[in-house]
Amino acid sequence: MNSIAVVGSGLVGVVLAISLKQKGFDVVVYDKSIDIRHMDFKGRSINLAMSDRGWKTLREIGIEDEVKQLAIPMHSRAIHTIDKQQSIQPYSVNGDSAIWAISRGNLNKELITIAERFGVEFCFDTPIWDVDLDQGLLYTAKEERDKWTSIKYDVIFGADGAYSRVRHRMQKQSMFEYQQSYLELGYKEFIIPADAAGKHKLSPNLFHIWPRKDFMFIALANTDGSFTCTLFLPYKGKVSFESIQSVEEIEVFFETFFSEVKELIPDYLALYQENPVNSLVTMKCFPWVYEGKVALIGDAAHAVVPFYGQGLNAGLEDIYVLSRIIDNCTERNWKEVFKAYQENRKPNGDAIAELSYRNFEEMSASTADTMFLLRKKIEVNFSKKYPKLWLPLYDRVTFSDDSYLKALEIGDKQKSIMDDIMQIEEIALIWDTEAIEKEILKRL
Amino acid sequence: MNSIAVVGSGLVGVVLAISLKQKGFDVVVYDKSIDIRHMDFKGRSINLAMSDRGWKTLREIGIEDEVKQLAIPMHSRAIHTIDKQQSIQPYSVNGDSAIWAISRGNLNKELITIAERFGVEFCFDTPIWDVDLDQGLLYTAKEERDKWTSIKYDVIFGADGAYSRVRHRMQKQSMFEYQQSYLELGYKEFIIPADAAGKHKLSPNLFHIWPRKDFMFIALANTDGSFTCTLFLPYKGKVSFESIQSVEEIEVFFETFFSEVKELIPDYLALYQENPVNSLVTMKCFPWVYEGKVALIGDAAHAVVPFYGQGLNAGLEDIYVLSRIIDNCTERNWKEVFKAYQENRKPNGDAIAELSYRNFEEMSASTADTMFLLRKKIEVNFSKKYPKLWLPLYDRVTFSDDSYLKALEIGDKQKSIMDDIMQIEEIALIWDTEAIEKEILKRL
CATH class of the missing domain: 3.30.70 (Alpha-Beta Plaits)
Known part of the structure; x- marks a missing residue:
């Protein structure tokens, strides 16, 4: 069986390790940090909002219920206006889907304990300074300037976040597209x-x-x-x-x-x-994989701004998709696996980066805007009547299994329809009439 | 006097070292490669076309004439069509400005010899693996995985090309914008x-x-x-x-x-x-400098594709501008110097990247296209009559002192005027009439 190293013991690294261990691989996780279970974890964390894509992945490896103990469901946004009024906006059309608040630190600690239970091995306090892509070597030393020792693996995953060292090595290849902003x-x-x-x-x-x-x-x-x-x-x-x-x-x-x-x-x-x-960084790169030896996953492959609450969910969905591809590849040909993984996930990484970038405006400005709320009401109204014709963008990103790319494309189409509708005279008065419904239907 | 390290003994690194040495600084140039004067230099080089911006810099440090011995002036393009016809297209409106062919290898060897004559010190075969930005330390070792030793300087220049190690360290800072494509x-x-x-x-x-x-x-x-x-x-x-x-x-x-x-x-x-x-890579980044300690220059700051023949010229112009700024800063306050250098050069680095990217089409397709040649003829005609109103883009980039940014902006305006003019009916017949001249004047 192949030996696999996962660089990075963050959320995506640990869940990936569990998934691979369950398939029978020998898995070792490396991290430059000491075991965070012995650390105070504060000062720069944004709480996570786990949604369907994340849960789907945890469900597949059988730890959804256990992790849900740490989480608090949130069905709606509470918008606090400057005059201390509060308005409630349900997240989903049906009103009962939830995103789940969960502390990044607590979740990470719990996942490491779960992974150990499954037999995943951890090497903490072990920085990886470089990778030999062809030979599958990890180079480590206490300090970067010290003499490095090397450790050989059949397959290496870079789950080492937005500032990935594994990606840094890949970036030095010719034809590596890279952008951080x-x-x-x-x-x-x-x-x-x-x-x-x-x-x-x-x-x-x-x-x-x-x-x-x-x-x-x-x-x-x-x-x-x-x-x-x-x-x-x-x-x-x-x-x-x-x-x-x-x-x-x-x-x-x-x-x-x-x-x-x-x-x-x-x-x-x-x-x-x-x-x-x-x-707040957005990072895009390509390729994500090197032959059948090295692959990037999670933030190391696609770092996004946090305004759609999808950064972790996208990383966990990477694992979900990768897991399916491995299971469907009977010969465990890693080159084929990585190729299929990259083809599936790269366009979706780009799409969620774009969606996340755009969503700051929705969160910070539009949620308190009357016309924005009216627009949402029209969408929800129509979606309730024609659920097969219209799923609002937020629902599709957060509560559906559709790809991020599809969500982005359909979202753009819906936006252009709603831009039209909002131009209709006296829309605020006639928004729930049959006439408006017909106008939307006409454009679909 | 400050001690200065220049990382990279390519063309820009060596010319920079000469310029700084002439101002009285102690200058050491580091390069991972052995002295190229003992090497065969072939297989991946595109010959250089040195033009006015490059010569301007070499003139200022007093080595223009010496270097010109290595160069061959080219006044015109020779376009070889598929039917073995050759057409000659002068580079400049006046027909006598030239760009100069020069072998990268020969030029680099000659410049190192000249620099030694001025007292610049070279450390070849000495790779720099990392930089401490705050302390001004260079880290070196034979191999990256060996134990590093550090060397301290007051100021460090990263002239280590498109794959700059110095920039790699800067890239790890928060808020560093980076793009390679x-x-x-x-x-x-x-x-x-x-x-x-x-x-x-x-x-x-x-x-x-x-x-x-x-x-x-x-x-x-x-x-x-x-x-x-x-x-x-x-x-x-x-x-x-x-x-x-x-x-x-x-x-x-x-x-x-x-x-x-x-x-x-x-x-x-x-x-x-x-x-x-x-x-062929285009690389853009920002910032180019770190406090008064570290600055990027040449390809390390702005790598462009070679289709305008301006990659080296842009790097040498960085030195020209930097030199003026140092001379005008009586207290040798490097933080002020670097700030002014970056403000001056970054917009021009972006502009020449854009111009270079666009010029492939001009070189590979348009030079053999009748309408393109007619367009050029109209421009030259008009420019000869109204030299103060119209300097063609190529002339401005290659033979003028105007900034690349200005060239790009004026070039875009001229392009939009010429797009109009080329739409005029029967333009091929009436191109040198007073009517056309008036049409251009009207639009200026």
Whole structure:
């Protein structure tokens, strides 16, 4: 049986290791970090929203129920406007599909324990500095400048994230397409602590958003009664991390835009001052694989901004698709497997990158916009009546099995139809009439 | 005085080292390769076409005349059509400006000797694997996997080309924008040997092109009577490196498209089989500098495809601009110097990348196209009459001091005017009338 190394013990690396171990391969996972089960894990994490694509993968390896213990379902968005009003927007047409809030740190720790139970071997505190693509060698040393030793594997997976070392080696090949690009927006972590009774201060079953157009604050519940929160804010400009630095500036900023948040987080000032500003990268590359030896997976192959909540879900779906391909390839020909994997996943990686990039505007601005809400209502109305003709984009990305590419393509078509519809005179008055329904049908 | 390391002993690295040495700095140049003066240098080089921006830089450091001994002026293109006709197209409006053919290998060897004369120190056979940006450390070892030693400098320049190691370190910073992209076109080197008398088989003062639309063959003279030639051809497709592999396929290809070349190169078959196919990359990144410690220059900062003959010229112009900025900064504040350098050069690096990318079509297809030639004639006509109103794009890029960005912007405007003009009915008959002249004037 082949020996397989997985570089990276993040969520995708560990789930991949479990999946491969279950197929009978010898699997070793390497990570430069020490075992995170012995670490405090905070300061730069955005809570995850696990949705159908993620669960599908965990279900296949038989750990869905166990992991769901860590997660809190969220059926709707709660939009907190600047005048402290809250409006609820269900995520799905039917209103009962949920995305699941889950702490990245807790999930990762739990997955490592599960993987050990399945017999996956872990080498922590073991940085991989380079890879020999042809020979399948990993090079390791405590420090990059020390003498490296090599370890040989039949197959190597780079699951080492957006700054992948394995990909760095592939990037040096001729004809390797590569692009990394940062938003002019950073983020900072906050925590809403549990109340005196240890309970959540807001409903835990809602995805809380305080949209303010060019910036926003979000909160996702943890199982311990707290919320992990993220402030997304431009690096520079009139209202930005650069312009908000002194105690007074921070206080005025929260008082003006997030007075509700200010009350929920007694130590918001200290958290703003202590926590780092993290950046948001989109990374695309091609190819993802090298012969039958090396493959990139998860963020190492396609890093996206977090605004669709699909980064992890896309990585887990990579594993789901790869697993099917391995099972269907009776001779375990890795070159064939990797080729099919790449052909299937690369277009979808690009599509979710595009969808994620676009969704910041929807989250930060449109969710508080009347015309946007009207547009959603028309879509939901129509979709309920003609479920086979219209599934809204968000539902397709989050709650369906359709590919991201298909979602993007159909989404663009739907958008152009809805752009037309929204131009109709007095649409706000006649939106739920048969006339409008006919206009949509005509365009489909 | 500051100690400066230049990583890379290519053309830009060596000229930069001379320029800095002349200002009184201690300069050491590192290169992973052995001294190329002891090497054979062949198989993957495209001969250089040095033009005004390059000469301007060499003039400033006082080595223009010396280097010109190695170069051959080319005033015109010679277009070789498939029926073995040759047409001559002057490069400049006035007809007497020239670009200069020069062998990359010979030039590089000569420049190293000149640099040593100025007191520049060279460390060959010394690979730099990594850089500490904050401390200004270079890390070196024979092999990457060996233990590294470090060497400290006040300032470090990454002149280590399109695959720059210095840039690789910068790329790992947050907010570093990076993009590398390959053409679906590769190239292969050929040599037209001198004739029995040691003379050139074609006129050496012409840039020879055999344009065939999706592919082309070019030849630039060497001082020894030979020509260094390049075949540009798609990797894949009907007529491609992939489809032309067997002896018969190679023979048929040359017989069909380049029968003239076939006669000029007796061993074309062996050269096709032996020489590698090289790739063509465009690389853009930002920022180019790190504080006052590290700066990228030349291909390490902006790698372009070779179709405008400006890759080296752009790199040398980086040095010219940098030199002026250093001279104008009385306190030698490197942070200020690097900031001004980057602000000046980054937009121009992007502009020449765009111009270079677009110029393949002009070289490979349009040069043999009647309407293209008519368009050029109209432009030249108008430019001769109104030199202050119209300088053709090629002249501005190649023979002027205007920035690449300005050239791109004015070029786009001129293109849109000429697109209009070429739509005029019977333009081929009335192209040199006053009416056409008025049409152009009206649009300016």
